[in-house]
Amino acid sequence: MSSILAEILDAAKTVRAIAQGMAVTLSYIPKRKLTRQYPDVPVELYPRFRGEHYLARDENGKERCVACFLCSAACPADAIYIEADEDLRPYAERPGMEPRYARVYNIDYGRCILCGYCVEACPKDAIKHGHNFEMAVTNFADLVKDKQYLLSNLEREKTRNLTLRSDAE
């Protein structure tokens, strides 16, 4: 007799626990959903998000990079390849860059781990993290991005499917 009673009590306890659990789960049905319907809705990112880099220009539109190789020396993944060159003509004749500039500036996104060490190392603020994260390609070789691509990346970001949050107080 007592064992039957214990069984019934046990069953009642189980039913109660399940009802409590279901109450939590079901209470979520009318609530606002947290899921963001990316890509229909753009992703929200904080300004410090480390995405695909861009090469910066200064206020006169001149390339900032002076091919000092610090970014490639600091890079833990050896992702940056630079070839330096010099152009000693007067500034008016030179296309917008410093007398010493990077003839080739490639970042291999097959290697890059988006750690931000290059940004930290650059003394000229020439390389910066953008916010693009849609970097998938169908051909492996396309992961190597050249200087022209990186220079225009800041412009390109405006067309990307993302918005920036504020990190102000």
Place this chain on the structure above:
Amino acid sequence: MASLRHSNVIELDYAPQRKIRELLREQSALDNAITISMGPQHPSTHGVLRLELILDGETVISAKPDIGYLHTGMEKQMETKKYQQNIVITDRMDYLNPMGNNLGYVMTVEKLLGITHDIPPRAQTLRVLLTELQRIASHLVWLGTHALDLGAMSLFFYCFREREKILNIYEAVCGGRMTVSYFRVGGLPYDVPPNFNRLVRDFLDEFPAALREYHTLLTNNPIFQKRTRGVGILSGEDAIALGVTGPTLRGSGIAHDVRRAEPYCGYETYDFDIPVERDGDVYARYLVRMREMEESLKICRQALDRLKPGPIKVDSPKIVLPDREQMKHQMDALIHHFLLAAYGFSVPPGEAYHAIEGSKGELGFYIISDGTERPFRCHVRGPSFVNLQAIPKLCQGALLADVVAIIGSLDIVLGEIDR
């Protein structure tokens, strides 16, 4: 075509396998024992762990973990990189606890450099705050997947919802969500953003309600209790003999926590408890981790209250990069910046071991320096790797379905086991 195919046939020698199988049969002393492979692609093994199970019907006679499917050679790789660069490698070991890994590594290098006590208070407090948040995030992933393995689906989403908030804080602080690389030898690379206090405060205010929800769903649920109580019992002596640490050890009644035993980063000044449970079963480990989240919450509150503006790195231009503004205007700062970015810093010869309490147990780094700017050897004492050794002991005599609960309760991350 046919002849080609014939010539390509390789005669496989099955003798070794047969021998092993025979040996195993003898070991089990049972003719009807069967050997099955659980994993490496099994949803409940949390990564690529393979368990070789010998079963008698539903009962496990022996379980043998087989690791190495994720081997990346990280320890070896660390010998080829500069000290500052190695931080990014530690992120990828235990990918659920990257802040903790960063902290363990940088503190070991700081010990070698002898600057442990020079780290400014703001950097110390931020380190504590961020690693405690990481502990909560790591425990949330454990809770979600553990419950998912045992059939509670909705909890998984609620856990990841809260974890998302922590990852958002990380994104705001350093730009990375899982691969943070935020701590540096000598302090922090840059300060937290202006909205940091509000973000953390919001999370700390919201989290207790979520924690109550998890308790409602699991703690008193008889189905969950039946799956976890009395399953996978690890006695205190066995736990010590196997060297397990962290919540797995504290679930067996041993109150050992590195934060208390060998305090670092000023943990001795925080007021928190070390949760301990006596039973040593899966449920006890569950309770320990649940209570640990509350304690971490307590530490986070205290850390946030004592966060005062101040310097974030040691005043040692040969080790930490100079202030960016200084670097652009002062020659000596620029020279230091160049030397550090290009060559790194050299560390005096010697060896050091430093352990922190990671989310899964004692996480130690052992580094030997030969006086250059790259470590001569770096060894990691990973808690997951050591805790995994308890599996043969715990699974013996358990039911096959309990193996899932046992693996889940150990909270292992294969990235750290294989390194």
